[in-house]
Amino acid sequence: MTRLTTVKRSIGRYGAALGLIIGASLVGSSMAQAQATPVYPTAFSVNYFNNPGTNGLDDIYIQNDTNNGNSISGTNYCALIYAFYPDQEIVGCCGVAITPNETWTNSIGQLLIHIDTAGPLPTKGTIKVVATNDINGCDPRGQDDGGSAYYLEPKTLQSWITHTNTLGAPVSGTFMTEEPLAQTGEPVTDLANLEFECQTVGPGYCGGAE
Amino acid sequence: MYKTRMGILITTLAALAVVTLGANNSFAQSTPITDTLKTNYVPNANLAGMNQINVTDPFERSSAEAEVICAGFYVFDQNEQLEECCGCPISEDGLLTLDVDGGSAAQQATLGDLVSNPFKIAGGSPTVLPFANIKIVSFQLNPPNPVIAGADPFICDATGGTYPFGQYPSTLDDFNHTGEGLATLSLTPSLRAWATHLQNQTNLTESEFRDAPLTQTNANNYAEWCGDIQQVGSGRSVCSCGSDQAL
Numbered sequence: 269m270t271r272l273t274t275v276k277r278s279i280g281r282y283g284a285a286l287g288l289i290i291g292a293s294l295v296g297s298s299m300a301q302a303q304a305t306p307v308y309p310t311a312f313s314v315n316y317f318n319n320p321g322t323n324g325l326d327d328i329y330i331q332n333d334t335n336n337g338n339s340i341s342g343t344n345y346c347a348l349i350y351a352f353y354p355d356q357e358i359v360g361c362c363g364v365a366i367t368p369n370e371t372w373t374n375s376i377g378q379l380l381i382h383i384d385t386a387g388p389l390p391t392k393g394t395i396k397v398v399a400t401n402d403i404n405g406c407d408p409r410g411q412d413d414g415g416s417a418y419y420l421e422p423k424t425l426q427s428w429i430t431h432t433n434t435l436g437a438p439v440s441g442t443f444m445t446e447e448p449l450a451q452t453g454e455p456v457t458d459l460a461n462l463e464f465e466c467q468t469v470g471p472g473y474c475g476g477a478e
Numbered sequence: 479m480y481k482t483r484m485g486i487l488i489t490t491l492a493a494l495a496v497v498t499l500g501a502n503n504s505f506a507q508s509t510p511i512t513d514t515l516k517t518n519y520v521p522n523a524n525l526a527g528m529n530q531i532n533v534t535d536p537f538e539r540s541s542a543e544a545e546v547i548c549a550g551f552y553v554f555d556q557n558e559q560l561e562e563c564c565g566c567p568i569s570e571d572g573l574l575t576l577d578v579d580g581g582s583a584a585q586q587a588t589l590g591d592l593v594s595n596p597f598k599i600a601g602g603s604p605t606v607l608p609f610a611n612i613k614i615v616s617f618q619l620n621p622p623n624p625v626i627a628g629a630d631p632f633i634c635d636a637t638g639g640t641y642p643f644g645q646y647p648s649t650l651d652d653f654n655h656t657g658e659g660l661a662t663l664s665l666t667p668s669l670r671a672w673a674t675h676l677q678n679q680t681n682l683t684e685s686e687f688r689d690a691p692l693t694q695t696n697a698n699n700y701a702e703w704c705g706d707i708q709q710v711g712s713g714r715s716v717c718s719c720g721s722d723q724a725l
C-alpha cells in the first residue's frame with residue numbers, strides 16, 4: 269500500500285515535469301518549422317506586367333502541353349488568371365479553357381480591360397496563372413457559382429509574358445523582353461484565397477485568341 | 479527506490495530533450511532553407527534608369543505565411559564586397575519595383591535604389607557601382623520593437639538588428655543599435671524577382687532571379703555584414719526601397 273502510494277506520488281510529481289519537457293521539445297521542433305513550405309511541381313505561376321497600355325505591345329501566352337503526340341492523350345485544362353495592383357489589391361480575374369497543344373494569347377492591355385470591372389486600370393502589377401481541371405466553365409471564383417472544387421493540375425500549362433521597357437538616353441528606345449511565368453510552389457489552400465478575392469470583384473472575360 | 483529510478487528517468491529524458499533541441503537547432507542552422515535566397519546580376523548598373531528589378535510575394539496569407547514579408551537586398555560589387563543593403567516590405571501579390579540606378583549623376587545619391595550609395599568611396603565621394611551582384615533574402619518582418627511601437631509596423635531590418643541605420647525612422651535610429659553578434663533573420667519563402675539587364679549598352683535582356691541555397695547561419699552572416707558596413711558607412715551602404723510601396 270505504502271509502495272503503491274509512493275509510486276503514484278512519484279508519477280504525479282514527475283509527470284508534470286515530464287509533460288513540460290516533452291512539450292518544450294515539441295514546441296522547439298514546431299518553431300523551427302513554422303514557415304510556409306513550397307510544394308513542387310506546382311500549378312501556380314506568377315510574373316509581373318508593366319505599361320499595359322503601351323501600344324498594346326505586351327502579351328501573355330498560355331499553352332496546354334499535355335499531348336505529346338505519342339502515348340499521352342491530351343486533356344482540356346483551365347487557366348485561372350488573377351491580376352493584382354502593386355499594393356496587392358485584386359484588379360480582376362477570369363478563366364479560360366485551353367485544349368491540348370493549344371496556345372491561348374491576349375495582350376495584357378486587352379486582358380486587363382476585360383477583367384477590370386471596377387477600375388482604375390493599373391499601370392503595372394502582378395499576374396498569376398493557376399492550372400486546374402476543366403470544370404465549372406473555368407470560373408475563377410471556384411465554388412461560388414455552385415460548381416465543384418477545382419483540382420490543381422501541375423505540369424499541364426506553360427505560360428510566358430512579354431514586357432515593354434522604354435529607356436532614355438544614352439540608350440534611348442523601346443525594348444521588349446520576355447520570360448516564362450515563375451513557378452511559385454504555393455500550397456493548395458492559396459487557390460481558395462484567390463477564388464475568394466475574385467468573388468469580391470466578380471469574374472471578367474479573358475478574351476484573346478485561341 | 480522508485481523515486482530514485484523515476485528521477486533518473488526524468489533526468490535522462492530531459493538530457494535527451496536538450497540534445498534533441500540542440501541537434502534540431504544545429505540542423506536548422508546548417509541546412510538550406512528552401513526558396514529563401516534569390517540571386518541575379520546587373521550590368522551597366524551605373525546608367526540611370528536602364529535596369530529595373532521587380533519583386534513579388536506570391537504566397538497568400540495563411541497560418542504559415544504572413545501577409546507582409548521582407549525582401550532583403552544585399553548588393554555586392556565584382557570584388558565580392560558587400561556595398562549596399564536594405565530591407566523592403568512586400569505584401570502578398572504586391573509588386574515592388576526598384577530602379578537599380580534611378581537618377582542623374584546629381585540625383586544618384588538620393589534616387590538610385592541599389593547602387594548609388596555604396597560603401598566604397600573614391601576621391602571622397604561614393605562611387606556608383608558599374609556592376610552589381612544582387613542577392614535577395616526573404617524573411618519575416620522584425621519583431622515588434624517597444625521603442626517604435628505604432629511608428630511603423632512594417633520594419634524590414636536587413637541587418638537583423640545589428641545596426642539598422644536607415645531601416646527605422648531616422649529619429650529612432652539611436653534606439654535600435656543592438657550590437658554585434660545578434661543578427662538574426664527569420665527566413666521564410668518565397669519571393670519571386672526579375673531583373674532587366676542592359677547588355678553592351680545597346681540591348682536589353684531580362685531574367686528571373688535564380689534560386690540559391692541559404693542556411694540560417696549564412697543569412698545571419700549577411701545580416702551582420704550588412705550591419706557592419708552601415709555602421710562604418712555612417713549613412714552610406716543603405717539602399718532604397720524605391721518610391722512605390724508594395725503594400
